[in-house]
Amino acid sequence: xxxxxxxxxxxxxxxxxxxxxxxxxxxxxxxxxxxxxxxxxxxxxxxxxxxxxxxxxxxxxxxxxxxxxxxxxxxxxxxxxxxxxxxxxxxxxxxxxxxxxxxxxxxxxxxxxxxxxxxxxxxxxxxxxxxxxxxxxxxxxxxxxxxxxxxxxxxxxxxxxxxxxxxxxxxxxxxxxxxxxxxxxxxxxxxxxxxxxxxxxxxxxxxxxxxxxxxxxxxxxx
Amino acid sequence: xxxxxxxxxxxxxxxxxxxxxxxxxxxxxxxxxxxxxxxxxxxxxxxxxxxxxxxxxxxxxxxxxxxxxxxxxxxxxxxxxxxxxxxxxxxxxxxxxxxxxxxxxxxxxxxxxxxxxxxxxxxxxxxxxxxxxxxxxxxxxxxxxxxxxxxxxxxxxxxxxxxxxxxxxxxxxxxxxxxxxxxxxxxxxxxxxxxxxxxxxxxxxxxxxxxxxxxxxxxxxxxxxxxxxxxxxxxxxxxxxxxxxxxxxxxxxxxxxxxxxxxxxxxxxxxxxxxxxxxxxxxxxxxxxxxxxxxxxxxxxxxxxxxxxxxxxxxxxxxxxxxxxxxxxxxxxxxxxxxxxxxxxxxxxxxxxxxxxxxxxxxxxxxxxxxxxxxxxxxxxxxxxxxxxxxxxxxxxxxxxxxxxxxxxxxxxxxxxxxxxxxxxxxxxxxxxxxxxxxxxxxxxxxxxxxxxxxxxxxxxxxxxxxxxxxxxxxxxxxxxxxxxxxxxxxxxxxxxxxxxxxxxxxxxxxxxxxxxxxxxxxxxxxxxxxxxxxxxxxxxxxxxxxxxxxxxxxxxxxxxxxxxxxxxxxxxxxxxxxxxxxxxxxxxxxxxxxxxxxxxxxxxxxxxxxxxxxxxxxxxxxxxxxxxxxxxxxxxxxxxxxxxxxxxxxxxxxxxxxxxxxxxxxxxxxxxxxxxxxxxxxxxxxxxxxxxxxxxxxxxxxxxxxxxxxxxxxxxxxxxxxxxxxxxxxxxxx
Numbered sequence: 007x008x009x010x011x012x013x014x015x016x017x018x019x020x021x022x023x024x025x026x027x028x029x030x031x032x033x034x035x036x037x038x039x040x041x042x043x044x045x046x047x048x049x050x051x052x053x054x055x056x057x058x059x060x061x062x063x064x065x066x067x068x069x070x071x072x073x074x075x076x077x078x079x080x081x082x083x084x085x086x087x088x089x090x091x092x093x094x095x096x097x098x099x100x101x102x103x104x105x106x107x108x109x110x111x112x113x114x115x116x117x118x119x120x121x122x123x124x125x126x127x128x129x130x131x132x133x134x135x136x137x138x139x140x141x142x143x144x145x146x147x148x149x150x151x152x153x154x155x156x157x158x159x160x161x162x163x164x165x166x167x168x169x170x171x172x173x174x175x176x177x178x179x180x181x182x183x184x185x186x187x188x189x190x191x192x193x194x195x196x197x198x199x200x201x202x203x204x205x206x207x208x209x210x211x212x213x214x215x216x217x218x219x220x221x222x223x224x225x226x227x228x
Numbered sequence: 229x230x231x232x233x234x235x236x237x238x239x240x241x242x243x244x245x246x247x248x249x250x251x252x253x254x255x256x257x258x259x260x261x262x263x264x265x266x267x268x269x270x271x272x273x274x275x276x277x278x279x280x281x282x283x284x285x286x287x288x289x290x291x292x293x294x295x296x297x298x299x300x301x302x303x304x305x306x307x308x309x310x311x312x313x314x315x316x317x318x319x320x321x322x323x324x325x326x327x328x329x330x331x332x333x334x335x336x337x338x339x340x341x342x343x344x345x346x347x348x349x350x351x352x353x354x355x356x357x358x359x360x361x362x363x364x365x366x367x368x369x370x371x372x373x374x375x376x377x378x379x380x381x382x383x384x385x386x387x388x389x390x391x392x393x394x395x396x397x398x399x400x401x402x403x404x405x406x407x408x409x410x411x412x413x414x415x416x417x418x419x420x421x422x423x424x425x426x427x428x429x430x431x432x433x434x435x436x437x438x439x440x441x442x443x444x445x446x447x448x449x450x451x452x453x454x455x456x457x458x459x460x461x462x463x464x465x466x467x468x469x470x471x472x473x474x475x476x477x478x479x480x481x482x483x484x485x486x487x488x489x490x491x492x493x494x495x496x497x498x499x500x501x502x503x504x505x506x507x508x509x510x511x512x513x514x515x516x517x518x519x520x521x522x523x524x525x526x527x528x529x530x531x532x533x534x535x536x537x538x539x540x541x542x543x544x545x546x547x548x549x550x551x552x553x554x555x556x557x558x559x560x561x562x563x564x565x566x567x568x569x570x571x572x573x574x575x576x577x578x579x580x581x582x583x584x585x586x587x588x589x590x591x592x593x594x595x596x597x598x599x600x601x602x603x604x605x606x607x608x609x610x611x612x613x614x615x616x617x618x619x620x621x622x623x624x625x626x627x628x629x630x631x632x633x634x635x636x637x638x639x640x641x642x643x644x645x646x647x648x649x650x651x652x653x654x655x656x657x658x659x660x661x662x663x664x665x666x667x668x669x670x671x672x673x674x675x676x677x678x679x680x681x682x683x684x685x686x687x688x689x690x691x692x693x694x695x696x697x698x699x700x701x702x703x704x705x706x707x708x709x710x711x712x713x714x715x716x717x718x719x720x721x722x723x724x725x726x727x728x729x730x731x732x733x734x735x736x737x738x739x740x741x742x743x744x745x746x747x748x749x750x751x752x753x754x755x756x757x758x759x760x761x762x763x764x765x766x767x768x769x770x771x772x773x774x775x776x777x778x779x780x781x782x783x784x785x786x787x788x789x790x791x792x793x794x795x796x797x798x799x800x801x802x803x804x805x806x807x808x809x810x811x812x813x814x815x816x817x818x819x820x821x822x823x824x825x826x827x828x829x830x831x832x833x834x835x836x837x838x839x840x841x842x843x844x845x846x847x848x849x850x851x852x853x854x855x856x857x858x859x860x861x862x863x864x865x866x867x868x869x870x871x872x873x874x875x876x877x878x879x880x881x882x883x884x885x886x887x888x889x890x891x892x893x894x895x896x897x898x899x900x901x902x903x904x905x906x907x908x909x910x911x912x913x914x915x916x917x918x919x920x921x922x923x924x925x926x927x928x929x930x931x932x933x934x935x936x937x938x939x940x941x942x943x944x945x946x947x948x949x950x951x952x953x954x955x956x957x958x959x960x961x962x963x
Contacts, residue, residue: 015560018384147646147649
């Protein structure tokens with residue numbers, strides 16, 4: 007599996023994503039600068055966590071307008087896999103590659119903690135190595151992870167099996183509608199989620215629950 | 229031309245005598261710009277004029293110290309060509325006036341101190357002191373400071389891995405915000421600030437210069453009064469986005485060999501960076517202010533030289549390398565301008581609109597800055613062994629202590645900091661020391677900040693010693709070898725002999741402890757005049773310590789892990805209740821002698837514990853500090869969600885035994901057979917110790933003859949206070 011990690015100004019989980027990808031695939035990902043208008047030939051594009059452009063406008067809003075995002079959209083339109091983590095998820099909703107929006111956390115505070123989630127869907131490139139209904143723990147670290155969409159959109163997401171990760175009961179860290187932690191695009195090739203799978207691939211760092219996502223991608227895309 | 233009047237001199241925080249000294253050094257009256265430059269460079273904050281004479285007594289050398297005090301941060305050798313660069317600095321005064329921005333720019337400033345030396349910041353710590361919880365401003369200040377630290381550090385993508393939060397009424401009008409940054413570099417890629425050589429371009433990089441923060445250093449060198457609110461405009465505004473770009477751009481430039489010297493523009497901005505670089509390089513600097521990138525129109529030379537706008541750096545490049553450097557900064561969309569040149573005149577010359585507005589010898593700002601041996605009076609240390617009510621039930625007291633503002637869980641605070649970004653945090657907040665892995669290796673850096681201000685108030689010398697010993701002990705307790713410290717000396721007005729006495733005794737205590745523990749001071753910061761309306765804070769010499777472990781897989785943590793293991797107490801328990809948390813929280817009194825530290829026993833016992841961890845013989849260790857033995861055991865039980873059966877034969881008095889704060893103690897667990905072997909070795913080494921009980925699967929803390937309490941009850945007490953308080957629950961005044 008060949009991968010690329012997009013680097014926006016003030017992305018700050020780009021290195022973490024690259025380290026996890028290299029550890030899991032044995033290959034260094036391509037690091038792609040936000041001003042580049044073309045992507046290298048890759049199977050997976052990762053939009054990493056961070057504070058792209060300072061997130062001084064709505065989180066992810068500036069990044070969604072960058073040159074590289076046109077190329078990322080084209081990659082997604084061709085059916086290429088795109089994984090947006092944390093700020094990357096925000097960029098995906100701002101780019102309309104995923105529906106809905108990520109608002110300020112309900113308690114208005116940044117939150118960093120491990121959260122339990124259930125894997126709700128395994129019929130996709132990102133989670134096929136997990137068991138349906140499996141409970142996993144990934145850390146969250148964000149101030150704007152409160153997922154919102156109108157009722158019609160939420161019903162559609164649920165109906166089409168596009169809610170991939172759901173916070174366990176009582177674990178919702180940000181007030182997200184229906185405890186949604188991560189969703190798929192209509193074509194199921196774009197995943198956005200607030201928790202950080204790349205921070206849980208090393209047992210020394212509090213768990214290996216994130217490995218399943220990289221293993222799924224390797225199996226699907228290699 | 230502005231007329232220099234005695235009133236103007238006084239407004240600049242300069243005494244009549246100091247002004248006379250300026251005139252002698254220049255052989256004339258200073259210009260208005262020069263007066264401004266002298267005022268910041270000779271401020272307490274920049275010149276250390278009250279403390280320099282005493283700071284010289286601190287031990288600063290060891291074979292592993294690559295750079296001691298005097299640069300932007302200290303540097304230690306951590307093997308394999310790697311270097312660790314760190315420093316702690318205060319941002320007290322701005323944080324009291326404007327907590328979010330004050331704390332945020334404190335974080336930004338200390339990060340620049342570290343990355344200006346070529347290091348990538350890998351961990352942040354902080355030491356925070358607030359007024360009593362019932363004070364009407366405290367919630368607002370806690371909320372603002374914590375979100376400011378998080379707001380800046382989280383955006384930078386540097387994990388904030390721990391720190392201290394305390395409450396005391398002496399900080400009601402003057403909170404303390406001390407931030408520490410730890411970075412990593414290769415030893416052959418360390419950058420210093422000496423602007424050596426003449427004819428080299430001086431370049432300005434980062435944000436534009438605005439009118440914010442003018443005279444921040446002078447503000448930080450004066451007491452507060454009722455009208456401090458009016459000083460809000462002197463607080464700088466932080467932009468972590470620009471700082472993140474500046475960090476990446478600087479590291480990219482540092483990968484080339486274009487830089488001769490580089491320094492961040494911190495307190496006193498362009499003035500101190502240019503003067504200090506010229507001073508250290510033995511050169512001169514000529515600046516043309518028309519070339520300085522400016523945020524606002526019509527800025528005067530005075531404003532530009534004194535602005536403390538954030539996220540700016542000054543560098544001296546090798547001639548001819550400007551274009552290469554400029555390309556890097558343009559890529560990161562930052563300002564870049566050649567604003568001057570180094571000279572061989574040993575003078576700082578500032579030009580603006582074709583006129584020379586300042587022209588002064590560099591040494592007048594550094595070596596010739598005032599140096600005071602201020603009168604100091606040592607107050608007699610508090611003495612005595614306080615009385616206590618022996619009938620109070622132990623388990624109820626334990627629960628109350630674990631719920632006290634100074635003792636409860638700080639989860640509400642640290643969950644607002646991204647402590648796992650960079651994917652190397654192997655010990656998260658809540659343990660004895662945070663541990664971050666050295667990227668791509670098995671090595672780990674253990675980091676802690678410590679001081680117990682109530683001990684320092686009772687006895688500034690012993691209290692300062694204790695702060696160093698506790699930092700050393702916390703690093704030891706995770707299994708790391710303590711290497712060096714940075715100190716952040718927070719005190720009141722040094723012109724009062726009793727305060728100066730606290731400062732001198734504190735420095736002596738730090739020096740003696742650091743010498744005995746082979747734990748040199750490689751940098752630091754003094755924050756004086758921490759007073760409001762004449763009321764000083766508790767003396768607070770915060771110590772930031774760093775240690776190294778060679779294998780993070782052999783790290784100890786505090787949580788109980790296996791049931792049926794022996795609980796071993798190492799160190800001598802005399803039952804010292806003077807100045808203890810027990811006395812304050814249960815008996816409602818702050819009195820008595822503070823617990824003394826026996827530095828020889830400290831070293832011997834700590835070295836013993838560390839060896840057990842390094843050999844993989846124990847992995848569960850906690851030092852005994854605030855609250856005493858039973859609090860330490862309860863914290864271990866809560867962290868591991870596993871109970872304990874505690875029983876000690878022949879106890880004369882349970883309360884002092886379980887809640888006394890005798891120093892130099894550790895609690896650890898081992899299998900019964902391993903515990904036997906360890907006991908034999910402890911006896912052989914002549915180290916005082918006892919087996920005080922065993923871990924049990926049941927989630928309860930049981931104390932023989934004294935009763936029991938469930939972990940659930942303790943956890944609720946421990947976790948509830950902070951979120952409840954911040955949500956607005958009523959808190960009765962402490963006294």
